[in-house]
Amino acid sequence: MYLSKIKLWNFRKFGAMGEIDLSKPHLDLNLTQGLNVIIGENDSGKTAIIDAIKLVLKTHSYDYIRVDDKDFHKDARRFRIELAFDNLNPDEAKNFIEWLGWNGTGKDATPFLKLNYDVKRQVDKIFPTDVKAGVDEEGYLLTAEAKEYLKATYLKPLRDAENELVAKRNSRLSQILLGDEAFKGKEKDNDLVKIFSSLKEDLEKYFNEVDELGQPKQGKKIKDKIDHYIKSFYSKDNESEFESTSTDIKSILEKLTLTLKGEPNPGLGTLNRLFMSAELLHLTKTNWSGLRLGLVEELEAHLHPQAQMQVIEAFQKQKHIQLILTTHSPNLASKLKLENLIMCNIGNVFPMGDTYTKLEKDNYKFLEKFLDTTKANLFFAKGVILVEGWAEEILLPSIAKAIGIDLTEKGVSIVNIGHTGFDHYAKIFLRQAEPNMNIPVSVITDSDIREYEKNGDDFVKLDSQTVQMETQAKLAYINGKAEQNVKYFPAPNWTFEYSLFKSVYLTTHLQKAARSIHTHTDWDTDFEKALARKLINNTLKKSAIAYYIANAIDEELVNVATSIQITEAANDSIYYLVKAIKYATGN
Numbered sequence: 001m002y003l004s005k006i007k008l009w010n011f012r013k014f015g016a017m018g019e020i021d022l023s024k025p026h027l028d029l030n031l032t033q034g035l036n037v038i039i040g041e042n043d044s045g046k047t048a049i050i051d052a053i054k055l056v057l058k059t060h061s062y063d064y065i066r067v068d069d070k071d072f073h074k075d076a077r078r079f080r081i082e083l084a085f086d087n088l089n090p091d092e093a094k095n096f097i098e099w100l101g102w103n104g105t106g107k108d109a110t111p112f113l114k115l116n117y118d119v120k121r122q123v124d125k126i127f128p129t130d131v132k133a134g135v136d137e138e139g140y141l142l143t144a145e146a147k148e149y150l151k152a153t154y155l156k157p158l159r160d161a162e163n164e165l166v167a168k169r170n171s172r173l174s175q176i177l178l179g180d181e182a183f184k185g186k187e188k189d190n191d192l193v194k195i196f197s198s199l200k201e202d203l204e205k206y207f208n209e210v211d212e213l214g215q216p217k218q219g220k221k222i223k224d225k226i227d228h229y230i231k232s233f234y235s236k237d238n239e240s241e242f243e244s245t246s247t248d249i250k251s252i253l254e255k256l257t258l259t260l261k262g263e264p265n266p267g268l269g270t271l272n273r274l275f276m277s278a279e280l281l282h283l284t285k286t287n288w289s290g291l292r293l294g295l296v297e298e299l300e301a302h303l304h305p306q307a308q309m310q311v312i313e314a315f316q317k318q319k320h321i322q323l324i325l326t327t328h329s330p331n332l333a334s335k336l337k338l339e340n341l342i343m344c345n346i347g348n349v350f351p352m353g354d355t356y357t358k359l360e361k362d363n364y365k366f367l368e369k370f371l372d373t374t375k376a377n378l379f380f381a382k383g384v385i386l387v388e389g390w391a392e393e394i395l396l397p398s399i400a401k402a403i404g405i406d407l408t409e410k411g412v413s414i415v416n417i418g419h420t421g422f423d424h425y426a427k428i429f430l431r432q433a434e435p436n437m438n439i440p441v442s443v444i445t446d447s448d449i450r451e452y453e454k455n456g457d458d459f460v461k462l463d464s465q466t467v468q469m470e471t472q473a474k475l476a477y478i479n480g481k482a483e484q485n486v487k488y489f490p491a492p493n494w495t496f497e498y499s500l501f502k503s504v505y506l507t508t509h510l511q512k513a514a515r516s517i518h519t520h521t522d523w524d525t526d527f528e529k530a531l532a533r534k535l536i537n538n539t540l541k542k543s544a545i546a547y548y549i550a551n552a553i554d555e556e557l558v559n560v561a562t563s564i565q566i567t568e569a570a571n572d573s574i575y576y577l578v579k580a581i582k583y584a585t586g587n
Contacts, residue, residue, distance in 0.1 A: 001085050001086070001087055001088040001089070001092045001113070001291060002031070002033045002085065002086065002087055002291075002292075002293070002322040003031055003053070003083060003084070003085055003291075003293055003322060003324070004030065004031055004033075004084050004085060004086040004087075004112075005028070005029065005030050005031065005082075005083070005084040006027065006029050006031065006049065006052065006053065006081070006082070006083055006084075007025040007027060007028050007029075007080075007081070007082040007084075008025060008026055008027035008048075008049075008052055008079070008080070008081055008082075009022070009025055009026055009078075009079060009080040009081075010026065010072060010073040010076035010078060010079040010080070011026070011027070011048060011052055011071060011072075011073060011079045011080075011081060012045070012048040012051075012070070012071060012072075012073060013043075013044075013045045013048055013073070013347050014026040014027040014045060014048065014073065014347055015072075015073025015074065015076055015079070015347075016073070017074075020078055020080060022080075022137060025082070026073075026347070027045075027049070027348070027349060029049070029342070029349045029351070030351060031322070031324065031342075032322075032339070032340065032353070033087065033322060034316075034318065034319075034321075034322060034323070034340070035315055035316055035318070035322075035323050035325070035336075035340045036322070036323065036324045036325070036340060036342060037299075037312075037325045037326075037327060037332065037333070037336055037340055037341055037342065038050075038324065038325065038326045038327075038342045038344055038349070039326070039327055039328075039333055039341060039342070039343055039344065039379045039380065040343055040344030040345055040379070040380065041344075041345075041380050041381070041382060041411065042328075044344035044345055044346065045344045045347060045348075045349065046297075046326040046344050047157075047297065047326065049324075049344075049349070050154075050295050050297055050324065050326060051071075052081045053083065053152060053293075053295060053324070054152065054154060054295065055067065055071075055081060055117060056081050056083050056115055056117045056131055057083070057150050057151055057152045057291070057293070058147065058151050058152075059151055059152055059153065059154040059295075060151045060152070060153050060154075060175065060179075060282065061153070061154060061172050061175065063154060063156070067119050067126055068126075069121070069124075069126070071119070072119075072121060077120060077121055077122065078118070078119065078120045078121075079118075079119050080116065080117065080118045080119070081116065081117040081118075082114065082115065082116045082117075083114070083115045083116075084112060084113070084114045084115075085112060085113040085114075085115075085291070086103075086110070086112050087110075088100075088110075088111045088112070088113065091289040092149075092289050092290065092291075093111045094289070095145075095146060095149045095289060095290065096113050096133065096146055096149075098140070099113060099133035099134050099139070099140060099142065099146070100112065100113055101113070101114060101134075101135035113133060114133060114134065114135060114139070115131055115132070115133045115139070115142070115150075116131070116132050116133070116137075116139050117129065117131050117132075118132075130142075131147065133146075148290065149289065149290030149291060150290060150291050151290070151291070152291065152293045152294070152295050153279050153282055153283055153293065153294045153295065154294075154295045154296075155275065155276065155279060155294070155295070155296045155297065156297055157297040157298040157301060157326075159272065159275065159301060161268065161271035161272045161274065161275035161302075162268075162271045164275055164278075165257060165258045165259070165271065165274060165275060165278070166257045167254060167255045167256055167257045168254065169254055170254065171253075171254055171256075172275075172278075173253070173256060173257075173258050173278060174250065174253035174254045174256065176278050176279065176281060176282040177253045177256070178249070178250060178253060179282055179285060179288075180281065180282070180285050180287075181285060181286055181287040183249055183253070184287060190249055192249065192252050192253075193248075193249060193252065196252050200243060203242050203243065204241070204242070206219040206242075207219040207220060207222065207223045207241075207242045208220055208223065223239075223240060223242070226240045227239045227240055258274055258278060259274070260274060267302075268302035269302045269303050269304060269307055271302075272301055272302045272303060273303070273307065273311065276296070276311065279294060280294075280318070280321075283321045284318075284320070284321060292320065292321040292322060293321070293322045293323075293324070294321060294322070294323045294324070295324050295325075296323065296324075296325045296326070297325075297326050298326060298327060298328065299311065299312070299325045299326070299327050299329070299332060300327055300328070300329040300331070300332060305329075305331045305373075308329055308331045308332050308335075309331060309332075309335050312332050312335050312336060313335065316336070316337065316340070328380065330373045330374070330376035330377050330379070330380065331373050331376075333371075333376040333379050333380075334371050334372050334373045334375070334376035337364075337368060338352045338359070338364055338367055338368065338371070338428075339352060339353045339354065339364070340352075341379070343379060343437075345437055345438055345439055346438045348435055348438075350431065350437055352428070355432070356431060356432060356433075357427060357428065357430060357431060357432065358427045358430040358431070358432060359424075359427045359428065359430075360427075363423065363424050363427055366421070366424045367424055367425075367428075370424075374415075374416075375415050375416075375417070375425070377413040377415065378413050378415050378425070378428070380413070381411055381412060381413035381439065382410065382411035382412060382439065382586075383410065383411065383412040383413075383439060383440045383441075383442075383583075383584035383585055383586065384412065384413050384415060384429070384439060384440070384441045384442070384584060385407075385412060385413070385414045385415070385441075385442045385444060385580060385581070385584045386415050386417060386422055386425055386426065386441065386442070386443045386444065387414060387415070387416050387417070387444045388416075388417065388418070388419065388420055388444070388445060388446065388496070389416060389418060389496075389542065389543075390416060390542065390543040390546065391496055391497065391542040391543055391545065391546035392414075392416070392444055392496055392546075393414050393416040394543060394546040394547055394550055395546045395549055395550050395553075396414055396444075396577065396581065397414070397550070398549075398550040398553040398554055399553065399574070399577055399578070399581065400581045400585075401553075401554070402553050402556075403578060403581070405581055405582075405585055405587070407581070407584075407585070410584075410585040410586075412584050412585055420445060420446075422443050422445065426441060426443055426486045429441050429484070429485055429486055430483055430484050430485075430486060431484065436484045436485060437484070437485050438485065439485060440485055440487075440583050440584050440585075440586060441485055441486040441487070441584070442487060442489055442580035442581070442583050442584040443486065443487070443488045443489065443580075444489050444490075444491075444496075444576070444577065444580050445478060445488065445489075445490050445491070446490065446491045446494065446495045446496060447471055447474045447475055447478065447490045447491050447492065447493070447494060447495075448474070448494065448495070449467060449470045449471040449474050449494060450462065450467075450494055450532075450536070451464075451467050451493070451494055451498070451532065452529065452532035452533075452536065453536075454536055459529055459532055459533050459536065461528075461529070461532075471492065471493075474490070475490050475492065478490040487580075487583055489576045489577070489579055489580035489583075490576065491573075491576060492573055492576060493573050494535070495535060496542075497510070497531070497535065497540060497542060497545065498531065498532075498535065499573040499574055499576070500549070500573075500574060501527075501528065501531055502573035503572050503573045503574040504572055505572060505574070506549065506574060509548070509549045509552045509553070510545070510549060511523070511527060512548070512552070513544075513545040513548035513549050513552075514527075514530075514531065514540075514545060516548060517541050517544045517545055517548065518534070518540075518541065521534070
């Protein structure tokens with residue numbers, strides 16, 4: 001069985017004003033049977049989803065979980081959580097016979113289980129309620145035994161893995177081991193009990209042993225000193241006794257500590273991986289006919305990037321268990337199959353499976369290979385700007401600052417895809433059905449209508465009217481690709497660099513940069529022609545020129561000597577960059 005769907009009404013970020021309409025949940029999220037990784041910027045709702053699941057199911061580690069006023073959306077007087085479970089096998093279904101529903105009819109019918117947790121409050125009082133189950137809206141109370149089969153395994157953010165793995169009363173390690181088939185139901189008939197029983201006998205011998213002359217050995221000397229006081233405090237008939245532990249299996253397991261062999265002082269990252277390994281042991285135990293669900297917040301906690309990659313690869317290979325993770329790590333996002341990702345954004349969630357996005361099979365294959373850590377930043381951004389190459393990526397932040405916009409402060413990611421295959425990335429943000437995403441995506445691309453052509457050894461400027469007509473047609477085509485929250489901003493003049501040359505405000509910087517970097521080029525005879533030659537021959541050092549211009553813009557801003565007044569210069573050839581920046585930043 002697995003958690004297939006979660007619905008929320010007026011729970012934290014997921015809510016609206018007015019009475020609850022059960023036909024219109026504020027969150028309706030389908031989950032996959034294996035790995036689900038919830039990503040998104042801070043305060044986007046990731047933790048709310050995990051906490052909603054915990055409120056209903058509770059956890060194997062007996063975390064303190066209770067309803068609080070903060071769980072209600074704003075001033076709402078009621079919130080509701082519904083969880084649905086599918087793919088129950090017979091051993092699992094027998095635990096919930098009286099609450100099951102059925103999909104289909106006859107031999108094809110399959111069981112499902114639906115839980116609801118409906119909580120109300122008035123003024124400062126939250127009314128007690130309990131988890132119910134059943135196919136109808138109200139449902140029936142679950143028994144304590146049924147609830148035990150539905151508990152989840154939970155690893156909290158900034159988890160204290162060391163504290164969970166060391167010997168102590170009711171340690172998480174002892175709870176995990178007690179549930180394993182090696183110990184469950186074998187509290188007395190177990191080799192560990194025999195080992196610790198032998199230890200008890202050895203300890204008693206050590207603290208009572210005398211030498212061949214009848215003189216007390218070291219252990220008995222210590223005991224005799226204590227007994228001297230014991231007899232004074234009690235009576236001459238009393239004496240002390242040293243014990244290692246009780247010989248019941250629970251007490252024995254509470255004395256165990258888990259560590260990594262060869263690591264005398266393991267760090268937080270190692271301990272975190274040990275902790276997750278122990279929890280996986282619990283989730284994969286064979287003597288269990290209940291839910292196998294692991295909830296892990298901030299999977300990357302204390303893990304360096306390479307370790308993150310190893311852990312997520314191992315999680316993706318797990319069979320027969322369901323994992324719901326949250327992360328802020330682009331490293332993890334880049335390593336995952338896109339189908340396993342769920343994006344949180346402004347009170348809504350967007351699964352990345354092929355039934356939800358407009359990505360096609362070849363897009364998924366492409367992104368699985370080329371969506372690296374740098375590009376995966378787009379999953380955590382408030383706005384995205386997709387560009388063709390390094391020059392745009394280098395120069396755009398400086399142009400943004402020149403018009404009074406800090407892209408970092410606005411949470412905007414510039415993603416350099418290194419080619420013109422924007423569809424692979426843009427379709428990540430396009431949905432097959434509403435709701436659509438609210439993340440503004442600007443695609444900056446070249447129009448690629450040449451204004452020169454090679455004629456023998458010469459380069460000849462094309463007819464301006466023909467170029468203009470072809471450019472307008474190409475711009476209309478590119479702009480027509482805009483869809484939902486994705487908008488295109490094509491260069492009005494051939495390429496990014498050619499548009500810089502045509503700009504009233506940046507042509508001086510472009511020309512200075514070209515002369516400084518390409519010192520052996522004749523720029524004086526005909527600068528435009530020399531630029532066209534290098535663009536056609538692909539010999540222009542675009543990144544170096546972009547760095548030069550960016551530094552020049554930044555220095556002007558620092559020195560307040562001059563300022564690029566392009567915010568309202570709608571007719572300038574680089575205004576398309578301004579529009580792209582403004583759209584991505586919500587201006």
